[in-house]
Amino acid sequence: MKTENTVWHNQHISKGQRAALKKQKPALLWYTGLSGSGKSTVANAVDALLYKYSCHSYLLDGDNVRHGLNGDLGFSDEARIENIRRISEVAKLFLDAGLIVSTAFISPFASDRALAKAKLAAGEFIEIYIDTPISVCEQRDPKGLYKKARAGEIKDFTGIDSNYDVPAAPQIHIKTAENSIEQCAEQIVAYLIEHNFISVDNLN
Numbered sequence: 001m002k003t004e005n006t007v008w009h010n011q012h013i014s015k016g017q018r019a020a021l022k023k024q025k026p027a028l029l030w031y032t033g034l035s036g037s038g039k040s041t042v043a044n045a046v047d048a049l050l051y052k053y054s055c056h057s058y059l060l061d062g063d064n065v066r067h068g069l070n071g072d073l074g075f076s077d078e079a080r081i082e083n084i085r086r087i088s089e090v091a092k093l094f095l096d097a098g099l100i101v102s103t104a105f106i107s108p109f110a111s112d113r114a115l116a117k118a119k120l121a122a123g124e125f126i127e128i129y130i131d132t133p134i135s136v137c138e139q140r141d142p143k144g145l146y147k148k149a150r151a152g153e154i155k156d157f158t159g160i161d162s163n164y165d166v167p168a169a170p171q172i173h174i175k176t177a178e179n180s181i182e183q184c185a186e187q188i189v190a191y192l193i194e195h196n197f198i199s200v201d202n203l204n
């Protein structure tokens with residue numbers, strides 16, 4: 001432990017005060033799914049709706065975080081575990097700021113998603129399973145990565161030669177092969193309204 005000579009400081013303004021000012025309840029929308037399943041697309045659509053409804057939100061997106069904060073990490077199991085650990089810590093800080101945070105990472109291991117959930121207060125972690133058959137992801141192949149993985153040019157590719165644990169009981173189950181991007185986004189916003197994270201007043 002490298003924290004033995006450091007002390008946690010409580011801030012004068014609480015998370016509850018920050019959230020009350022924003023007229024919302026902080027939440028972590030944790031998107032998980034295969035590459036090409038639609039995490040980034042749906043998360044961006046939800047974020048745009050939240051912005052339209054004057055909610056205070058922020059999206060931590062896979063490729064962007066891997067270019068910066070986690071630029072030192074690859075795709076071994078150990079690197080993915082550290083990737084998700086850092087992301088969940090950053091997300092927790094953003095929740096402390098009173099925000100509705102979205103994270104769009106494959107996050108393939110159920111144990112890491114459980115650790116992220118355990119860092120937050122009850123009910124704040126909302127697991128969103130972007131459930132798209134690998135055949136559809138592979139057909140979409142927006143970045144040409146499945147082609148490379150099948151050709152053996154990329155190793156440890158999720159769903160091919162690296163494991164993905166299907167969420168056992170996600171709060172929200174999204175099927176992108178059967179619903180439009182707009183329908184998927186609306187399903188998630190409806191959950192936030194139903195569970196009082198955002199108020200219908202925001203929508204007017």
Ligand SMILES: Nc1ncnc2c1ncn2[C@@H]1O[C@H](COP(=O)(O)OS(=O)(=O)O)[C@@H](OP(=O)(O)O)[C@H]1O
Pocket residue numbers: 034035036040062063066075079080081083084104105106107108143145154155156157158162
């Ligand atoms: N080996 C391998 N396996 C899976 N994905 C790979 C790999 N190499 C590069 N990429 C690209 O990196 C994106 C996944 O990064 P994540 O940070 O979301 O992955 S993880 O949560 O740590 O498993 C992923 O982005 P998405 O397609 O948006 O999911 C890929 O573009």
Ligand SMILES: Nc1ncnc2c1ncn2[C@@H]1O[C@H](COP(=O)(O)OP(=O)(O)O)[C@@H](O)[C@H]1O
Pocket residue numbers: 033034035036037038039040041042104140142175176177179180181182184
């Ligand atoms: N209903 C849908 N929801 C999300 N993405 C969809 C949907 N239908 C088609 N797509 C397409 O699938 C691709 C998903 O890519 P992306 O969002 O980058 O996935 P991921 O972030 O999971 O890797 C995009 O090209 C998107 O336009």
